[in-house]
Amino acid sequence: MNAPxxxxxxxxxxxxxxxxxEAAGVKAFTVYNHMLLPTVFRSVQEDYRxxxxxxxxxDVACERQVELRGPDAARLMQMLTPRDLRGMTPGQCSYxxxxxxxxxxLNDPVAVKLAEDRWWISIADSDLxxxxxxxAIGWRLDVLVDEPDxxxxxxxxxxxxxxxxxxxxxxxxxxxxxxxxxxxxxxxDMVIARSGYSKQGGFEIYVEGSDIGMPxxxxxMEAGKSMDVHAxxxxxxxxxEGGLLSYGNDMTDDNTPHECGxxxxxxxxxxxxxIGRDALLRVAKEGPVQQIRAISIDGPPVPNCxxxxxxxxxxxxxxxxxxxxxxxxxxxxxxxxxxxxxHWDPGTEIMVNVPGGPxxxxxxxxxxx
Amino acid sequence: MNAPxxxxxxxxxxxxxxxxxEAAGVKAFTVYNHMLLPTVFRSVQEDYRxxxxxxxxxDVACERQVELRGPDAARLMQMLTPRDLRGMTPGQCSYxxxxxxxxxxLNDPVAVKLAEDRWWISIADSDLxxxxxxxAIGWRLDVLVDEPDxxxxxxxxxxxxxxxxxxxxxxxxxxxxxxxxxxxxxxxDMVIARSGYSKQGGFEIYVEGSDIGMPxxxxxMEAGKSMDVHAxxxxxxxxxEGGLLSYGNDMTDDNTPHECGxxxxxxxxxxxxxIGRDALLRVAKEGPVQQIRAISIDGPPVPNCxxxxxxxxxxxxxxxxxxxxxxxxxxxxxxxxxxxxxHWDPGTEIMVNVPGGPxxxxxxxxxxx
Numbered sequence: 076m077n078a079p080x081x082x083x084x085x086x087x088x089x090x091x092x093x094x095x096x097e098a099a100g101v102k103a104f105t106v107y108n109h110m111l112l113p114t115v116f117r118s119v120q121e122d123y124r125x126x127x128x129x130x131x132x133x134d135v136a137c138e139r140q141v142e143l144r145g146p147d148a149a150r151l152m153q154m155l156t157p158r159d160l161r162g163m164t165p166g167q168c169s170y171x172x173x174x175x176x177x178x179x180x181l182n183d184p185v186a187v188k189l190a191e192d193r194w195w196i197s198i199a200d201s202d203l204x205x206x207x208x209x210x211a212i213g214w215r216l217d218v219l220v221d222e223p224d225x226x227x228x229x230x231x232x233x234x235x236x237x238x239x240x241x242x243x244x245x246x247x248x249x250x251x252x253x254x255x256x257x258x259x260x261x262x263x264d265m266v267i268a269r270s271g272y273s274k275q276g277g278f279e280i281y282v283e284g285s286d287i288g289m290p291x292x293x294x295x296m297e298a299g300k301s302m303d304v305h306a307x308x309x310x311x312x313x314x315x316e317g318g319l320l321s322y323g324n325d326m327t328d329d330n331t332p333h334e335c336g337x338x339x340x341x342x343x344x345x346x347x348x349x350i351g352r353d354a355l356l357r358v359a360k361e362g363p364v365q366q367i368r369a370i371s372i373d374g375p376p377v378p379n380c381x382x383x384x385x386x387x388x389x390x391x392x393x394x395x396x397x398x399x400x401x402x403x404x405x406x407x408x409x410x411x412x413x414x415x416x417x418h419w420d421p422g423t424e425i426m427v428n429v430p431g432g433p434x435x436x437x438x439x440x441x442x443x444x
Numbered sequence: 445m446n447a448p449x450x451x452x453x454x455x456x457x458x459x460x461x462x463x464x465x466e467a468a469g470v471k472a473f474t475v476y477n478h479m480l481l482p483t484v485f486r487s488v489q490e491d492y493r494x495x496x497x498x499x500x501x502x503d504v505a506c507e508r509q510v511e512l513r514g515p516d517a518a519r520l521m522q523m524l525t526p527r528d529l530r531g532m533t534p535g536q537c538s539y540x541x542x543x544x545x546x547x548x549x550l551n552d553p554v555a556v557k558l559a560e561d562r563w564w565i566s567i568a569d570s571d572l573x574x575x576x577x578x579x580a581i582g583w584r585l586d587v588l589v590d591e592p593d594x595x596x597x598x599x600x601x602x603x604x605x606x607x608x609x610x611x612x613x614x615x616x617x618x619x620x621x622x623x624x625x626x627x628x629x630x631x632x633d634m635v636i637a638r639s640g641y642s643k644q645g646g647f648e649i650y651v652e653g654s655d656i657g658m659p660x661x662x663x664x665m666e667a668g669k670s671m672d673v674h675a676x677x678x679x680x681x682x683x684x685e686g687g688l689l690s691y692g693n694d695m696t697d698d699n700t701p702h703e704c705g706x707x708x709x710x711x712x713x714x715x716x717x718x719i720g721r722d723a724l725l726r727v728a729k730e731g732p733v734q735q736i737r738a739i740s741i742d743g744p745p746v747p748n749c750x751x752x753x754x755x756x757x758x759x760x761x762x763x764x765x766x767x768x769x770x771x772x773x774x775x776x777x778x779x780x781x782x783x784x785x786x787h788w789d790p791g792t793e794i795m796v797n798v799p800g801g802p803x804x805x806x807x808x809x810x811x812x813x
Contacts, residue, residue, distance in 0.1 A: 080448065080473075084749070106474075202574055205572065206571075208578075209579045213578060
């Protein structure tokens with residue numbers, strides 16, 4: 076069978092940067108929050124090498140924002156997550172697992188605190204807007220919940236600071252990790268955070284107003300010519316090496332944050348008001364019975380992981396692989412898997428039922444990068 | 445630029461029928477409720493002709509179900525929609541616009557009433573589960589809300605009755621439109637409704653349990669050989685001809701049901717408890733200021749409508765086209781558009797800004813089929 080095409084329609088929304096993405100020769104898309112997300116420009120391997128050596132501009136407009144505005148915004152935000160947000164100040168970003176009443180994960184976004192009464196939730200792939208708005212109505216909170224016209228554009232790679240300084244001035248270099256500042260571009264305010272879905276360093280620009288999208292894209296591409304800037308996108312290999320999880324791939328609403336190794340982002344005892352708090356108190360105390368692990372898979376490069384691959388030990392299933400790719404730098408197949416506690420210790424040897432045949436594999440102490 | 449590929453990952457869920465879809469030579473997918481939905485097998489034109497002459501089996505597992513179970517199930521169901529559901533009996537299906545507190549559409553599913561205290565909502569492309577579950581929690585309702593392992597498989601086309609009778613017995617012919625019955629397949633109960641996203645007639649089988657998916661697919665394919673059965677999918681041309689709207693394409697949460705021409709499915713005065721009722725009372729009385737219309741676009745076949753095309757009159761925008769395709773049977777471009785009331789009367793001549801140049805167009809009295 077030939078590789079299937081993506082059927083484009085208005086329902087799979089274009090972004091303010093789509094014209095630039097197409098001009099740069101995008102080869103494949105995925106769909107994320109009903110929006111197009113590029114996945115390959117030259118090849119996954121070439122994009123990977125370039126990301127680690129130069130600088131890329133990523134159309135991640137699909138990280139849609141859920142905006143909370145009003146007197147009850149902070150209260151609502153705390154209802155959504157077991158992370159205690161009381162210490163968070165305006166200008167700060169926080170990775171916040173969002174859980175339902177059973178403690179199951181509904182999304183794993185970054186919360187951006189613009190002001191005490193104004194927040195953006197920069198979401199992973201699920202319609203969190205529906206959950207947040209229905210919660211606000213059900214609890215009769217005094218807050219507006221909306222999706223604003225804000226589209227993140229990421230600048231990632233070792234030369235990201237240089238490129239950004241060229242366009243926004245040297246002050247951008249002073250941003251600390253997961254902090255944001257407001258910068259000018261052609262007379263418009265842009266929220267810029269030091270963050271992004273790679274381990275190579277960089278920024279995310281929250282582009283407010285679709286009309287300014289292509290002017291900014293073109294300015295970055297022009298300014299970065301001497302740095303070998305290229306259009307890029309979240310890279311499958313690099314994000315697995317770095318242990319960056321993907322909602323919908325590595326976890327679903329069946330999983331608690333603790334199963335996902337996100338227990339350090341939960342303050343279940345003090346997160347008063349969190350809808351899933353009661354359900355999580357037990358798991359916070361006793362720990363989960365399965366957890367996400369870095370797993371190296373032996374043998375030749377594995378195929379694309381488009382479905383869960385069973386992890387086996389003595390003919391019994393003890394987990395499943397959710398993401399995998401051949402890593403040129405570590406010369407092994409790097410993978411993310413959910414493993415039962417009987418087999419999650421580092422060094423444990425397991426088998427993975429890859430389509431085409433079983434591979435030997437080993438539970439790792441940590442991710443690779 | 446070459447046509448972009450779809451990047452497959454576990455996050456874009458496969459269905460119980462994906463193996464059959466691939467074996468049948470699927471050429472393109474879209475993503476719908478985080479799941480793969482085939483869009484082309486031979487070509488959109490060939491699939492269209494075949495759908496109108498024979499019978500097709502469609503993998504529409506992406507019409508996920510939201511299940512409501514418990515004493516407050518009916519109350520919750522009524523909170524979601526302005527359609528008065530009090531007259532609905534078990535065994536009945538209903539097309540129910542779902543609205544938020546402003547009357548904006550969140551989904552346009554079919555509700556399946558299994559029993560007074562058990563409903564399935566067969567959803568269009570948005571995470572309605574999040575809205576329904578947060579509503580149940582916020583209002584402290586006594587109801588369980590979940591996505592069960594139920595995957596619809598549609599059998600559509602003029603020979604659908606013959607094929608279904610061959611597999612499920614002649615009793616299936618007696619099903620009335622939008623009614624369902626329970627039928628046996630290999631010892632398993634299947635809910636089968638006379639419904640589907642085409643105007644060619646047919647059925648939707650709510651396949652409970654992924655394991656029985658491929659046995660049913662294969663049985664239908666084998667039984668239909670003499671009827672020229674083929675794998676198919678919702679067809680862009682046929683669904684526009686028939687005026688079947690698509691959530692996310694033709695309407696979004698900005699639109700009221702009345703704007704979408706769905707006022708006949710709203711009983712705003714008697715739908716007591718509906719969350720969006722207050723907001724809809726005014727529009728129900730005064731009518732909307734824009735509404736969906738069938739629009740014929742003159743000239744040669746238009747390209748794929750992957751973004752809204754402005755509808756113009758005297759250099760002023762008076763609406764937008766959201767879906768369009770060349771119709772071989774009606775020998776014109778058939779389209780769906782939202783048009784302001786100044787220009788929505790049948791016969792009104794307008795211009796459509798199709799990429800590549802403007803086309804003359806005409807507002808139609810009704811859809812084509």
